[in-house]
Amino acid sequence: MNVGCWGISGMRKWRAALVLAVLILLGAGPALAGEASGLPLPRFVSLRSDEVNVRAGPGQRYPIDWIYSRKDLPVEVIAEFEAWRKIRDWQGTEGWVHQSMLSGRRMMVVIGGQRILRGGDTDSADTLALVEAGVLGRLLQCPRNREYCRVEVNQIQGWFKRDEIWGVYKGEWIE
Numbered sequence: 563m564n565v566g567c568w569g570i571s572g573m574r575k576w577r578a579a580l581v582l583a584v585l586i587l588l589g590a591g592p593a594l595a596g597e598a599s600g601l602p603l604p605r606f607v608s609l610r611s612d613e614v615n616v617r618a619g620p621g622q623r624y625p626i627d628w629i630y631s632r633k634d635l636p637v638e639v640i641a642e643f644e645a646w647r648k649i650r651d652w653q654g655t656e657g658w659v660h661q662s663m664l665s666g667r668r669m670m671v672v673i674g675g676q677r678i679l680r681g682g683d684t685d686s687a688d689t690l691a692l693v694e695a696g697v698l699g700r701l702l703q704c705p706r707n708r709e710y711c712r713v714e715v716n717q718i719q720g721w722f723k724r725d726e727i728w729g730v731y732k733g734e735w736i737e
Contacts (some may be wrong), residue, residue: 580611589716598642599661606729607649609635616657620646627657634698636669636729652728668701670713670729674723680701680719683710690720706735 614630620643640656641648647664650656652671672693680687685703693699699715700703710721712732724730 563719577620594659598644601639603642604638604640604650606638606668606731607647607664608667609633609637610665611662612710614663615657616649616659617646617691618657619660620644620648624658628655632698634665634669634700636671636698636701637664639664668729669726670699670701670711671724672697672699672726673713673728674726677722679713679715679718679722679725680710681720683708683712687721690718693722701729701736704730704734704736711736 583676583702609630609632612631612633616628616630617624618627635651637649637651639647640650643658645661646658647661648656648658649664652673672695675708676695677693678689679691681690682688690714693715697715699713702712702719704711704724709723711724711727712719712721713727724732730736
């Protein structure tokens with residue numbers, strides 16, 4: 563059988579290139595290539611794993627600056643490049659991580675000093691727990707035009723003031 567100058571593997575590569583070109587022309591290129599998500603920037607997400615490499619730039623060729631070892635840590639996505647996300651943590655540290663290491667699960671971290679986890683969304687609500695700065699929790703609800711957000715910390719659900727936690731924007735509401 564004569565397959566010409568392309569050979570069998572050459573024909574397969576040519577066909578694959580043609581299919582990719584057609585998909586790009588049809589607008590599927592960014593989705594296939596893992597391009598920017600189209601989601602708003604900045605936005606809060608959390609770390610998917612207990613070990614997340616943070617790089618100096620958007621790609622594996624960039625050196626690892628440090629490694630997060632805290633699953634569910636909330637981070638803020640501040641830029642995107644292909645499948646890479648530039649993130650900032652609650653202490654202001656920035657770097658690049660692969661999108662696969664991030665989750666849309668909304669988390670929060672207690673900031674400042676020791677905080678009161680309350681049983682309701684008022685200053686007079688009962689104290690459920692005293693929580694130290696740096697403790698992580700799940701962000702459950704931040705009602706519109708309210709000063710408090712409902713969270714879960716160590717299987718206890720309660721309320722923190724927005725300015726006592728990091729992981730939600732000032733005017734953002736979460737239902």
